[in-house]
Amino acid sequence: MAVLRHVVGETLRAVRLRQRRTLREVSAAARVSLGYLSEIERGHKEPSSELLAAICEALDVPLSEIFLTVSDQLRRxxxxxxxTMVMAKAGHGPMLTPAPHREDGPQMRSVPKNVAA
Structure with missing residues (x-):
């Protein structure tokens, strides 16, 4: 199950990196500590609505666009x-397990059912 703070953090980080901006630049513009912004991006902290609005303003992206992206990612x-659950219950297909962490977000890899991950 997806955790909202992880998806929000990944989305904010992706926007910042597309803009080729540093954590320091965005944290200063949003008036939030660099460490706290880093924790938000890594999904360790969940920002308040006021803080999320400030970060969006610093990134010059509408809050609604962040919510739309987060909603789409959660839906996927x-x-x-x-x-995966339907396939597992029916006894079809491979079992999906988390792959090692990558910078471009979470990935899944296929593992045969009879092999331990």
Whole structure:
């Protein structure tokens, strides 16, 4: 199951990196500590609505765009989890397990059912 703070953090980080901006630049513009912004991006902290609005303003991106992206990502993750559960219950297909962490976000890898990950 997806955790909202992880998806929000990944989304904010992706926007910042696309803009080729540093944590320091965005944290100064949003008036939030660099460490706290880093924790938000890594999904360790969940920002308040006021702080999220300040970060969006610093990134010059509408809050609604962040919510739309987060919503789309959550929907994809939920559908993937649902398909995986249906396949597992039916005894079809590979079991999905988390792959090693990558900078471009979470990935999944296929592992045969009879092999331990």
């Amino acid at each position: 993750q939920e559908r993937m989890a649902e398909r």
